[in-house]
Amino acid sequence: MNILQSPLTRKLSAFVALETLDMETLARFHRRRRSFLPGHEMLHEGQKSRSAFILAEGWACAYKILPDGERQIVDFQIPGDFLGLRSILFRTADHSIEAITRIEATEVLASDILDGFAQAPRLATAVLWAASRDEAMVVEHLVNLGRRSAEERMAHFLLELGARLSLVGAGDKEGFDCPLTQYHLADALGLSAVHVNRVLRQLREEGLVTFQKGRVIFDDFNRLKALGGFDTAYLDQDGPFLR
Amino acid sequence: MNILQSPLTRKLSAFVALETLDMETLARFHRRRRSFLPGHEMLHEGQKSRSAFILAEGWACAYKILPDGERQIVDFQIPGDFLGLRSILFRTADHSIEAITRIEATEVLASDILDGFAQAPRLATAVLWAASRDEAMVVEHLVNLGRRSAEERMAHFLLELGARLSLVGAGDKEGFDCPLTQYHLADALGLSAVHVNRVLRQLREEGLVTFQKGRVIFDDFNRLKALGGFDTAYLDQDGPFLR
DNA sequence: ACTCTGGGCTGATACACAGCAGCGGGAGAC
DNA sequence: GTCTCCCGCTGCTGTGTATCAGCCCAGAGT
Numbered sequence: 042m043n044i045l046q047s048p049l050t051r052k053l054s055a056f057v058a059l060e061t062l063d064m065e066t067l068a069r070f071h072r073r074r075r076s077f078l079p080g081h082e083m084l085h086e087g088q089k090s091r092s093a094f095i096l097a098e099g100w101a102c103a104y105k106i107l108p109d110g111e112r113q114i115v116d117f118q119i120p121g122d123f124l125g126l127r128s129i130l131f132r133t134a135d136h137s138i139e140a141i142t143r144i145e146a147t148e149v150l151a152s153d154i155l156d157g158f159a160q161a162p163r164l165a166t167a168v169l170w171a172a173s174r175d176e177a178m179v180v181e182h183l184v185n186l187g188r189r190s191a192e193e194r195m196a197h198f199l200l201e202l203g204a205r206l207s208l209v210g211a212g213d214k215e216g217f218d219c220p221l222t223q224y225h226l227a228d229a230l231g232l233s234a235v236h237v238n239r240v241l242r243q244l245r246e247e248g249l250v251t252f253q254k255g256r257v258i259f260d261d262f263n264r265l266k267a268l269g270g271f272d273t274a275y276l277d278q279d280g281p282f283l284r
Numbered sequence: 285m286n287i288l289q290s291p292l293t294r295k296l297s298a299f300v301a302l303e304t305l306d307m308e309t310l311a312r313f314h315r316r317r318r319s320f321l322p323g324h325e326m327l328h329e330g331q332k333s334r335s336a337f338i339l340a341e342g343w344a345c346a347y348k349i350l351p352d353g354e355r356q357i358v359d360f361q362i363p364g365d366f367l368g369l370r371s372i373l374f375r376t377a378d379h380s381i382e383a384i385t386r387i388e389a390t391e392v393l394a395s396d397i398l399d400g401f402a403q404a405p406r407l408a409t410a411v412l413w414a415a416s417r418d419e420a421m422v423v424e425h426l427v428n429l430g431r432r433s434a435e436e437r438m439a440h441f442l443l444e445l446g447a448r449l450s451l452v453g454a455g456d457k458e459g460f461d462c463p464l465t466q467y468h469l470a471d472a473l474g475l476s477a478v479h480v481n482r483v484l485r486q487l488r489e490e491g492l493v494t495f496q497k498g499r500v501i502f503d504d505f506n507r508l509k510a511l512g513g514f515d516t517a518y519l520d521q522d523g524p525f526l527r
Numbered sequence: 528a529c530t531c532t533g534g535g536c537t538g539a540t541a542c543a544c545a546g547c548a549g550c551g552g553g554a555g556a557c
Numbered sequence: 558g559t560c561t562c563c564c565g566c567t568g569c570t571g572t573g574t575a576t577c578a579g580c581c582c583a584g585a586g587t
Contacts, residue, residue, distance in 0.1 A: 056373075107427070108513045111431045115426060127420060155526060165412075166409060169409065169413065172419065176419040176422060180348075180358050183356070189350070231430030270350055282398070
């Protein structure tokens with residue numbers, strides 16, 4: 042793959058105009074190609090973190106397990122996302138990562154990242170800028186859990202997924218393929234799997250969304266947005282911000 | 285104040301060893317001293333963001349308001365914290381910030397920050413690294429909201445506040461002054477103010493914590509930690525990470 | 528001295544969501 | 558083919574938290 046056109050490069054260039062040195066450094070990140078089977082735990086909370094991944098194909102999720110065994114999914118990763126970066130920065134993983142589908146990724150060694158950041162601080166700025174955008178997403182998720190009902194949470198969540206998959210949602214009946222199970226939804230939204238099922242049924246019966254057989258279809262985009270209080274402002278941008 | 289010894293400099297140096305250029309750039313950030321009265325809205329969600337703040341004295345909180353008027357507090361800021369940084373990076377504020385107590389702060393112009401980042405990318409790396417640590421805190425908060433009961437949430441939250449105020453908690457009966465009202469707790473923990481009151485009473489009756497008259501006292505540190513599932517690992521570090 | 532306001536406190540009632548228990552269907556293993 | 562496991566689905570019952578309604582107190586304003 043040409044590094045100049047990878048989804049990650051495009052993402053980073055949206056924040057900081059990258060120079061030759063940055064591109065070369067980024068190219069050196071891509072050394073080891075790896076794949077993982079669904080369900081594989083790519084990173085385990087608490088473990089010393091020796092590498093991160095750039096996701097090329099498939100879906101993953103980052104989560105934490107509580108002492109009582111319950112799980113909270115923090116976010117989902119899709120192709121182009123950088124995963125496990127925070128664990129590199131702080132040497133120890135503060136969360137686990139699991140492959141949801143089959144995954145193709147580039148493994149990046151922690152030492153390559155840290156050396157690269159030291160040599161190409163502009164690249165570091167870009168990567169951490171992207172991390173800031175991820176933080177905005179986590180914040181949205183937090184608000185979702187703190188102050189919305191189960192139905193509102195689900196609406197908001199599905200809309201956000203759609204937006205990330207750059208489904209702008211011009212019209213109704215549009216949708217996207219989604220490999221998540223109802224258990225994933227439950228653990229992401231802080232609900233029980235049983236209740237997720239009921240909420241999905243209710244949304245379907247109200248003619249808002251359909252989520253069946255691995256496909257999400259927005260039946261009434263506008264009413265769904267109103268229900269979920271969904272606003273894409275923080276996803277918009279007209280960068281690069283730093284030239 | 286000597287910039288070399290400010291709390292912010294100490295914080296940043298924990299991540300990246302700063303050089304002369306970085307220190308000079310940082311010094312240029314401190315131009316305008318400002319103070320705010322309790323309740324003042326220092327930043328409003330959606331507004332074009334022209335400056336950020338470095339907090340010298342007092343407490344603030346970052347929050348979002350939902351369409352129905354409910355509020356979710358995302359995090360609290362204490363002296364040494366950088367506030368409104370994300371809003372600068374993305375030009376528009378994705379959250380509001382309110383002064384809880386009287387505040388003394390340095391206002392930093394967006395242009396100074398962006399110019400500074402361009403000239404001293406090492407400093408940018410340090411600042412964004414610190415932002416990554418903040419993200420870890422937001423993630424903890426998210427897990428708290430998603431998967432813990434009201435009592436557990438409160439226990440975890442008070443312990444985390446104590447830890448941030450570098451109260452290591454060697455022994456019981458230690459505590460800290462805390463200017464938050466029960467309404468703040470409610471909006472941070474996704475509860476009603478009424479319920480916050482009940483939960484505090486319960487924790488007090490169980491001999492775990494006392495929160496009265498603006499002071500939090502840990503009556504039984506270990507049992508409280510067990511209840512809140514509190515683990516400080518992600519706060520520990522032995523950096524600087526980048527030399 | 529009076530009122531007003533904000534914060535803390537409490538009881539009664541309502542409801543959203545969890546927990547348990549169980550069924551059915553499809554896909555993969557043997 | 559049959560067994561098994563995972564995932565989706567549903568009814569019943571229980572409970573944690575919200576909502577409503579109201580009281581008390583301290584401090585600030587007039």
